[in-house]
């Protein structure tokens with residue numbers, strides 16, 4: 001197939017796992033145990049014959065009307081799933097966009113808390129498992145509802161308060177204001193300005209990935 005970047009592109013996404021469904025000869029890509037993309041392989045030579053992914057029904061309908069190489073999902077619910085011919089005329093950029101949307105749709109079907117767990121991140125883009133406080137002073141903000149040890153007494157961290165409780169987002173990556181004043185106001189006083197800026201850049205990058 002001409003989209004030889006696809007496997008690496010999907011596996012770079014946070015929380016994605018891959019398996020082979022041997023009875024169907026499909027390579028499947030999952031997030032949280034739910035499939036969001038598959039490559040259907042021929043039995044005779046394992047050559048791909050369809051790339052299957054999920055879209056909002058209206059978008060799937062529209063794209064099927066624009067590209068003859070996008071058809072209703074092969075052996076899937078034809079309202080929600082679409083199949084792309086692997087050597088057709090769908091541009092790489094469009095297929096990437098469709099795969100991104102499929103990943104987001106399936107990820108978005110989980111609760112916001114579960115989404116953060118699957119992404120391995122707190123709402124502020126920090127990877128708790130890499131934090132020196134994790135498991136000793138802190139169980140992670142997903143577990144304690146944002147009431148981390150460095151939050152104001154009895155209250156949630158202001159970032160958690162804003163993104164999760166008030167805006168009902170998965171994380172700040174879904175907010176156009178990131179990195180906002182609340183982020184800057186929650187600076188750890190032990191960090192230099194330079195290190196804090198690096199920390200912000202890293203968290204923003206995490207939220208985008």
Ligand code: SF4
Pocket residue numbers: 122126127128129131132133134135138139140141142148
């Ligand atoms: S202090 Fe707690 S919530 Fe914050 S990054 Fe570390 S483990 Fe996560």
Ligand code: SF4
Pocket residue numbers: 158159160162163167169171172175176177178179180181182183
């Ligand atoms: S304003 Fe946006 S970026 Fe700032 S804490 Fe709230 S959700 Fe996060």
